[in-house]
Amino acid sequence: MKLALVLIAAVVMYGCSDKYKTIYSSALIPVLAFNHDTLHIREKDSLNITGWPNPILWVKSIPSLPVMHMMFSEPTGKVHFMYRQEPMRDSEPIIVAGDSTSLYCHCDMAGVYPVDFYLLDQLERVSTKQLIVNCLANDKARASLSVSFVDSSRTDNWAYRLDASATSKKYGRIYGYYFNVNGLPFYSFDAFVDYVFHARGEQKISVFVKDDLGLHSDTVTAKIVIP
Missing domain, CATH: 2.60.40.10 (Immunoglobulins)
Incomplete structure (x- = not known):
């Protein structure tokens, strides 16, 4: 009797495990998409005086799933992102709201910076995408008289x-x-x-x-x- 119960439990556990694997493997993996693969911004323009170059990055998940987390990694510390008027911190996740999230970007110094973004879904699978931030040097005005x-x-x-x-x-x-x-x-x-x-x-x-x-x-x- 005990042996039969053990066998039944093993079958149930194996069946559940196999079912979980099936669900896991068949579920769509969300993929990150940006409105710009290269973001052009001006150095030190933390207030976005002009609105151009456009410092707003729109991040979208395809498909959109509830309760996903996103974070970024940028080793120099010169590129900054704001989410809902709060600073994002390197390697600290935020919850993605809906199928599209806007991030405001500014940069301390002119240069080209690769930024890696990571999206973690409910099944703890990770999707990655790299953004290039092209930070333009502030040009000197040409006075005329x-x-x-x-x-x-x-x-x-x-x-x-x-x-x-x-x-x-x-x-x-x-x-x-x-x-x-x-x-x-x-x-x-x-x-x-x-x-x-x-x-x-x-x-x-x-x-x-x-x-x-x-x-x-x-x-x-x-x-x-x-x-």
Whole structure:
């Protein structure tokens, strides 16, 4: 009798084990997919001033299964991801909500960084995919300056427009225009400044700009002569 019970238990256990293996082997393995296999971002742009290059990574699981965990590995520590406004930590998993998850990415230094992502499903199977983060160096703005006559109807007043609007920058924004007229420095948020001179002769004007990351452009100069 005891031997029969042992045999029955063994058959049941073997049957369950075999059934588990069948379920395990037949279940679809979720695969990671990105909206971009290469993510182009600008160095030190943690606030995403411009929105371009686009720092949002959309991660999708195919098929979508409930209660999956995802984590990433990046050895340099210079690439950072935010999930629901909270920083993700290297090799610490987060729960994937739904079939698509958005991650915000920023980077400390220009370079090309491979980042490995791992997706763990309910059966503890792991799917991996590599993302390339192309972190672009912040470009220096190219300042421009033109000076045009406006008015001289008032005695000993010569009005000119200082125009730095042709200043160019590929990434980011210009956050200030720093003019200098005959050694007198002043700041302007706008690219246009109307300036009144009160003396004849040669006038020296210069300008440089500063971008959203605090990088200065080279200084450009111009000269005018008021006869």
